[in-house]
Amino acid sequence: MVLKVYGHRISEPSRAVLIFCKINMIDFEEIHVEVLKGQQFSQEYGAITPIRQIPAIVDGHLKLIESHAILIYLSCSFPGVASHWYPGDPQKRAKIHSILDWHHSHLRRGAAGLVYTTILAPLNGLRSFLQIVIQAEEILLKSLSELENVWLKDGTFLGGISQPSIADLSLACEVMQLELLNEEDYHQILSPYKKVKKWIKDVRSATAPYFDEIHEYLFESQKGIRDQMATQSGKKKVRPKM
Amino acid sequence: MVLKVYGHRISEPSRAVLIFCKINMIDFEEIHVEVLKGQQFSQEYGAITPIRQIPAIVDGHLKLIESHAILIYLSCSFPGVASHWYPGDPQKRAKIHSILDWHHSHLRRGAAGLVYTTILAPLNGLRSFLQIVIQAEEILLKSLSELENVWLKDGTFLGGISQPSIADLSLACEVMQLELLNEEDYHQILSPYKKVKKWIKDVRSATAPYFDEIHEYLFESQKGIRDQMATQSGKKKVRPKM
Structure with a gap:
């Protein structure tokens, strides 16, 4: 039975798993879970994972959530995967685990936190609290600095x-x-991080043409979201007005 | 050169690494980093990790942060470690990675978030914001429920x-x-989770006597912290007063 990947291309960990499968020519079926409409809470998806998060994979009897765990599993279980994605050497592997673990509490918490509280929550009529937005922004800026200067x-x-x-x-x-x-916030946040910007280009090149193919949904969403946010008075900037 | 473990026993990931080394009879030197007094910001500790978090290990030329990455590295690199800690089978290993990844954004974010915002921040004269406390509490309760009913x-x-x-x-x-x-909050939060409470006992038994030995600092801190918090009017309960 072919590998099944459950996800949504608006979700960054879903995109990572999809690009990984494509660049490594893993045969898989992509199953779109309409998380923006709550499909993860369906009875059907509960049978895949009671934790109801995406992405998830089903490979034979194995049902697995958490994108890092999925990427490691695919690297180890599909023989066509090039070894640089997840090297066998314990010290090289340890560095990769360390960066992946750091990702959770630092970069992910900052970036996903800021996008959720300033974009996705308001667009779905949910309230954002200023202190939670400020916290996400602080975590994001510290993470980008560590990404640039350490990793x-x-x-x-x-x-x-x-x-x-x-x-x-x-x-x-x-x-x-x-x-x-929005464009102004995006450039203000990322512009100090030259290495981060170059690295994104390098990852994009190394995974071409799949990086752009899988991110197309994000780029298409960008314009609509920016227009919607721009019409919401006082919510155009990252921080909600006091 | 013997393995060096940098940490503080008030830190839960530091305790996990210390207990792991002891139960597996790994020869190591414990180096106390006085994080409550900012020693992680010293020039000396910056040479161990510019990210300045604990725990960290130094094993020969390898300097490594993030407790999950450290536990995996120790499991793979020290031949005396029993295989059940980190099984070689890809599917069993995938489940363990999945739980460890889930830990970061769920249980850790809830538990460490609540303890920091309601105990450690106020005791160090830092302000806690009600919405951030509420968010941590919500994440913790959802995590404990998933721990009980899924994992x-x-x-x-x-x-x-x-x-x-x-x-x-x-x-x-x-x-x-x-x-x-405080005792009331502790029992109110944990009492619905019978399996979680039994599991803690089982982990404690499986790692005896080291679990209690390494947690002694936490138990000693408990009384002092509870007394201090009790004297701070309006901060005895988890949620700060409105």
Whole structure:
């Protein structure tokens, strides 16, 4: 039975898994879960994961959530995957795990937190609280600084490695989420981070043409979201007005 | 050169790494980093990790942060470690990665978030914001429910496994952090979760006597912290007064 990947292309971890499958020529079926309309709460999706998050995969009897765990599993279980994505050497692997773990509480919390509280929540009629927005923005800026000055200090890819790993793919998809912010905020947030911007281009090149193909939904959403947000008085800037 | 473990026993991921080293008879030197007094910002600690978080290990030329990455590295690099901590089978390993990843954005964010905003921040004269406390509490309660009903649904240990893995150790140390809350809040939060309470006992037994030995600092801190918090008018309950 072919590998099934459940996800939505608006979700950055879903995009990472989809790009990974395509670049490694893994045969899979993409199953769109309409999370923007609550399809993850359906009885059917509850049978895939009672935690009801995306992405998820089903491979034979295995049902698995969490994109990092999925990327590691695919790297180890599909023999066609090039070894640079998840090297066998324990020290190289440890660095990749370390970056992936750091991602959760730092870059992901900042980027996904800011996009959710300033874009997705208001567009869905949910209230955002100023202190939670400020916290997400602070975490994001600290994370981008650490990404630039620690993880991208040496070499083209994260952790000073010359070829991309699953950490590059996962974190690059996270930074791409910031494209949903309005143009002024986007440039203000990212412009100090030259290495981060170059690294995004390098990950995009290394995974061409799939990086752009899978991000097309995000780019299409960007214009509509920016227009909608621009019409909402006082919500155009990252921080809600006091 | 012997393995060096940098940490503080008030930190739940530091405790997980210390217990793991002891139960697996890994020869190591524990180096106390006085994070409550800002020692992680010293020039000396910056040479261990510019991200300045604990725990960290130094093993030969390898410097590594993030407790999950450390536990995986130790499991793979020290031959005396029993295989149940981090099984070689890709599907079993995938489940453990999945639980460890879930930990970051769910249980850890809720438990560490609540303890920080309601205990550690106020005790250090830092302001806590009501909405951030409420958010942490909501994430914690949802996480405990998923821990009880999903990860502990089948079997003694997480993911339906009969022997403890590094995920059990890591998540159990996280739940133990809640002991710093006042007694009423602690019991109110944990009492609905019978399987979680039994599982903590099972992890404690499986890692005896080291679990209690390493948690002694937490238990000693508990009384002092509860007394201090009780004297701070209006801050005795989890939620700050409106």
